[in-house]
Amino acid sequence: MPIDPATLPLPLAATPDAASVLTDLFLILLAAKLGDEVFKRIGQPAIVGEILAGVLVGPSVLGFVEPGEVLEVFAELGVIFLLFWVGLETRVSEMREVGGPALRVGVAGVVLPFAGGIGLALALGESSDTSVFVGAALAATSVGITSAAMIDLGLIRTQAARIVLGAAIIDDILALLLVAVATGIAASGGIEVVELLVISGLALVFVAFFALGGTRFMASRPQLLEEPRFSESPLLPAVILCLGVAALAAQIGLAAIIGAFLAGLMVAETKEQHPIEDEVAPLYAFFPPFFFAFIGIQLELGTLIDGGTLALLGAVTALAVATKLLGAWIGARGIAKREAGIVAVGMVPRGEVGIIVAGIGATVGAIDGQLFAVIVGMSILTTIAVPSILRRM
Amino acid sequence: MPIDPATLPLPLAATPDAASVLTDLFLILLAAKLGDEVFKRIGQPAIVGEILAGVLVGPSVLGFVEPGEVLEVFAELGVIFLLFWVGLETRVSEMREVGGPALRVGVAGVVLPFAGGIGLALALGESSDTSVFVGAALAATSVGITSAAMIDLGLIRTQAARIVLGAAIIDDILALLLVAVATGIAASGGIEVVELLVISGLALVFVAFFALGGTRFMASRPQLLEEPRFSESPLLPAVILCLGVAALAAQIGLAAIIGAFLAGLMVAETKEQHPIEDEVAPLYAFFPPFFFAFIGIQLELGTLIDGGTLALLGAVTALAVATKLLGAWIGARGIAKREAGIVAVGMVPRGEVGIIVAGIGATVGAIDGQLFAVIVGMSILTTIAVPSILRRM
Numbered sequence: 001m002p003i004d005p006a007t008l009p010l011p012l013a014a015t016p017d018a019a020s021v022l023t024d025l026f027l028i029l030l031a032a033k034l035g036d037e038v039f040k041r042i043g044q045p046a047i048v049g050e051i052l053a054g055v056l057v058g059p060s061v062l063g064f065v066e067p068g069e070v071l072e073v074f075a076e077l078g079v080i081f082l083l084f085w086v087g088l089e090t091r092v093s094e095m096r097e098v099g100g101p102a103l104r105v106g107v108a109g110v111v112l113p114f115a116g117g118i119g120l121a122l123a124l125g126e127s128s129d130t131s132v133f134v135g136a137a138l139a140a141t142s143v144g145i146t147s148a149a150m151i152d153l154g155l156i157r158t159q160a161a162r163i164v165l166g167a168a169i170i171d172d173i174l175a176l177l178l179v180a181v182a183t184g185i186a187a188s189g190g191i192e193v194v195e196l197l198v199i200s201g202l203a204l205v206f207v208a209f210f211a212l213g214g215t216r217f218m219a220s221r222p223q224l225l226e227e228p229r230f231s232e233s234p235l236l237p238a239v240i241l242c243l244g245v246a247a248l249a250a251q252i253g254l255a256a257i258i259g260a261f262l263a264g265l266m267v268a269e270t271k272e273q274h275p276i277e278d279e280v281a282p283l284y285a286f287f288p289p290f291f292f293a294f295i296g297i298q299l300e301l302g303t304l305i306d307g308g309t310l311a312l313l314g315a316v317t318a319l320a321v322a323t324k325l326l327g328a329w330i331g332a333r334g335i336a337k338r339e340a341g342i343v344a345v346g347m348v349p350r351g352e353v354g355i356i357v358a359g360i361g362a363t364v365g366a367i368d369g370q371l372f373a374v375i376v377g378m379s380i381l382t383t384i385a386v387p388s389i390l391r392r393m
Numbered sequence: 394m395p396i397d398p399a400t401l402p403l404p405l406a407a408t409p410d411a412a413s414v415l416t417d418l419f420l421i422l423l424a425a426k427l428g429d430e431v432f433k434r435i436g437q438p439a440i441v442g443e444i445l446a447g448v449l450v451g452p453s454v455l456g457f458v459e460p461g462e463v464l465e466v467f468a469e470l471g472v473i474f475l476l477f478w479v480g481l482e483t484r485v486s487e488m489r490e491v492g493g494p495a496l497r498v499g500v501a502g503v504v505l506p507f508a509g510g511i512g513l514a515l516a517l518g519e520s521s522d523t524s525v526f527v528g529a530a531l532a533a534t535s536v537g538i539t540s541a542a543m544i545d546l547g548l549i550r551t552q553a554a555r556i557v558l559g560a561a562i563i564d565d566i567l568a569l570l571l572v573a574v575a576t577g578i579a580a581s582g583g584i585e586v587v588e589l590l591v592i593s594g595l596a597l598v599f600v601a602f603f604a605l606g607g608t609r610f611m612a613s614r615p616q617l618l619e620e621p622r623f624s625e626s627p628l629l630p631a632v633i634l635c636l637g638v639a640a641l642a643a644q645i646g647l648a649a650i651i652g653a654f655l656a657g658l659m660v661a662e663t664k665e666q667h668p669i670e671d672e673v674a675p676l677y678a679f680f681p682p683f684f685f686a687f688i689g690i691q692l693e694l695g696t697l698i699d700g701g702t703l704a705l706l707g708a709v710t711a712l713a714v715a716t717k718l719l720g721a722w723i724g725a726r727g728i729a730k731r732e733a734g735i736v737a738v739g740m741v742p743r744g745e746v747g748i749i750v751a752g753i754g755a756t757v758g759a760i761d762g763q764l765f766a767v768i769v770g771m772s773i774l775t776t777i778a779v780p781s782i783l784r785r786m
Contacts, residue, residue: 019643021466022473026636033629070466073414080415235678236426243419250412282675285628 024065025074025290028297031057032289045387047148047292051380054296067297071290078291079144079352080260084242085284086147086165087264088277089156092215095166095265098159101343102166105331109167109347110174112327113138116319124312130371132182133361137375138320140175142351142383143168143257144291149387150346160339163332164346172255172353173203179357186364202252210245210262219269225276235279238267291352298355299380303373312370317378321385324348342393349386354379417458418467418683421690424450425682438780440541440685444773447689460690464683471684472537472745473653477635478677479540479558480657481670482549485608488559488658491552494736495559498724502560502740503567505720506531509712517705523764525575526754530768531713533568535744535776536561536650537684542780543739553732557739560721565648565746566596572750573646579757595645603638603655612662618669628672631660684745691748692773696766705763710771714778717741735786742779747772 031053039049057064065071095102117135126134146168150161180199184192218224225234225241242263249259267276304313328347332340358375361367367375424446432442450457458464488495510528519527539561543554573592577585611617618627618634635656642652660669697706721740725733751768754760760768 018469018649019640022469022636022640022643022649026633026640029629029636030633033633070463073463076411076415233678235675236422236682239679240419240423240426243415243422247412247415247419250415256411256415279675282628282672283679285626285672286632286676289629 021070024068024071027057027064028054028071028293029286029289032293035293036289045149045152045391047145047152048384048387050289050292051296051384054293055299055301055380056296057293058297058299060296060299060301065297067294071294071297074287074290075294075352076256076291078287078289078294079257080242080246081280081283081287082144082148082291083257083261084264084267085280086143086151086156087261087266088268088280089151090162090165090261090265091268092211092265094162095211098162098166101332101335102163103170104333105163105328105343105347106167106170106174108331109141109324109327110139110171110178112330113320113323114178116323117316120315120319127366129182129186129366130361132178132185133357133366134316134371134375136175136178136182137354137357137361137367138316138323138350138378139171139178140350140353140357141168141171141324141347142349142353142379143172143261145349145351145383145386146346148288148292149349149390152387153391155342155390158339158342159335160342160346163335163339163343167328167331167343167347169207169258169261171347172258173200173207175353175357176203176254179360182357182366183360183364186361186366199253203254206249206252206254207258207262210259211265214245214262214266215269218266222270225267225270233279234270234276238263238276238280239283241267295352295355295380295383299376300373303369304377309370309374313374313377313381316374317381320350320354320378320382321348338393342390345386345389345393349383350379351383352379414463417461417464420450420457421447421464421686422679422682425686428686429682438542438545438784440538440545441777441780443682443685444689444777447686448692448694448773449689450686451690451692453689453692453694458690460687464687464690467680467683468687468745469649469684471680471682471687472650473635473639474673474676474680475537475541475684476650476654477657477660478673479536479544479549480654480659481661481673482544483555483558483654483658484661485604485658487555488604491555491559494725494728495556496563497726498556498721498736498740499560499563499567501724502534502717502720503532503564503571505723506713506716507571509716510709513708513712520759522575522579522759523754525571525578526750526759527709527764527768529568529571529575530747530750530754530760531709531716531743531771532564532571533743533746533750534561534564534717534740535742535746535772536565536654538742538744538776538779539739541681541685542742542783545780546784548735548783551735552728553735553739556725556728556732556736560724560736560740562600562651562654564740565651566593566600568746568750569596569647572753575750575759576753576757579754579759592646596647599642599645599647600651600655603652604658607638607655607659608662611659615663618660618663626672627663627669631656631669631673632676634660688745688748688773688776692769693766696762697770702763702767706767706770706774709767710774713743713747713771713775714741731786735783738779738782738786742776743772744776745772 032050035049035053036046040046114135117138118131121131121134150156155161225237245263246256246259250256325344328344332343358367358372362372425443428442428446429439433439507528510531511524514524514527543549548554618630638656639649639652643649718737721737725736751765755765
């Protein structure tokens, strides 16, 4: 009976495959850690150092590391553990207090960049398919980047941070709808109203189920994750819950990180909160650098170095910043001026969300190579700029 | 400018890809944790529960999870963090004390199973290529399984455990040479003596460099990984060192886990040892279950359920146990009888090593589907049996 080598377990420990994957993970973690330390020492935000470390080891400069499936999974787990951590630091009661402002900031902060992106693309003569994707890529705030910057600056427990966090999660849900709209238009030229209603209904039920029911359930059973009921340490049960809710969110088409945040909110309601934070901390130290470095690794500087492309990058970035600032500022009316400023600036980074939307646009043929590079560049520029500005504020 | 979707970052967070990878990771961790807890409660070794959980969710029974590249990387990191942990718990001076017995046990414990495997395969009418691979697959002890069982039983700091550990590492180096021999015979019909000398020389230099020079260097600079010299916590520097030495070991063709163990030995020499163990513990809790479950996931029960194949499995397993027990027992002459018994039994599990060797044999065409399933089955049977026997001893 002959055997097909492709169906066999790769003999990882003894082949160049194992060596190259391990070498990639080693180089990324080393570069990110060095970038982090160097940026801290020159008084700059650590995550910017990690993103630039990714640019350095990635295809743009040294070419040591190429994007690939394994690295994407590590990057995804990086932002999952980041949002799980943010959830652990957040009480659902605190989120409820900022519900109104967060909703206004989230919605206004999506509508303006979306309209602006469509307008700019149409003005440049792009098709309506392409224009809707450009609008969607400009719409969503990166929860991951914003949270990390807030943690870095010690702001994560402030009211402004919670408004930004809530608004960014609302943005993620709205972005999901916009992508569904854009994909529908690219595929069939029209919008499937029923499908949109189903997606948005599912997203709302999912968030409400875990944020309200899940946290109440955990609060009523604070010993659930603890010895000797299930385990000698609450870490693995908590991590399993995180992966489970994140996977479920991804299965219904929602961003996995929303699930991770909701799982963090649930675990935060148990009495175990403090020891769990100590135990989650090493996972939170290990995985997120892959997320930040991977943003840099996805950049292709070569495609951007060209007069017309650079001008387009400048225009798209300026528009992305101006429309998000203005939208969030309008949404934040009614809260203190300094806080509203922090909220507006905190909403600017696009990070992974813009890149993901552009990637979907590219796979359906609505975004070409130049536009893809421009959107990745815009995401990185908005992401790099904001932590330094927040620090000064 | 059109864009090739294959070159794009997959829009992970919003596609079924992310959902399916996260779901796999969630299911494996959940199943492994449940298997672990159930087996502990019925007084059986936890790692057996994790392996059987992998059999359960894998293609053999429920078919929820298929082996794939991402899972292999998680399994590989599982055994890397396992051996890093074992290294952290070991002092190089303690390893040096058991050098003589470990070398004798390792060599005698390889020679007998290797000769036995070749003999059995030739007697069954297999070609010489195939026979050499069967011998090599029977030769090597699984450092990962043995270490985990010793940790489970609280034996990791005993002299017997150190002899087994040292002997298993020597086995890994010898297995590397045997695989090189077997691959050379399958490819060209002969043995490349020069190549073998280069491989073995490189392996010895690598181990000596890190085990002697590396540990001495770290012992003389116990503050190296500590704040504020490089980092606010010694965790990431230690993990980066672990991945770096593991990747280097894999690059020169040695098992990555030997590098991870050497890195652990080095970090153990710093004064930071205790806080580092607390911080590494969560990574040691998170990754190794993927390693144990993956062993079970690789099993294809369907191929084994057949009279002739089952008889072959029985013969190969009996031979694997008898030759390793006898060889290790002979090598362990001179140490106390009870300890020699623990050493001999502790050398029996083949775990991942047999599977890896069989996988290489299959990719060069020397091992067919039936033999592959038999060797995986033998690896799992020896692995499942030993922890219970050690516990009784």
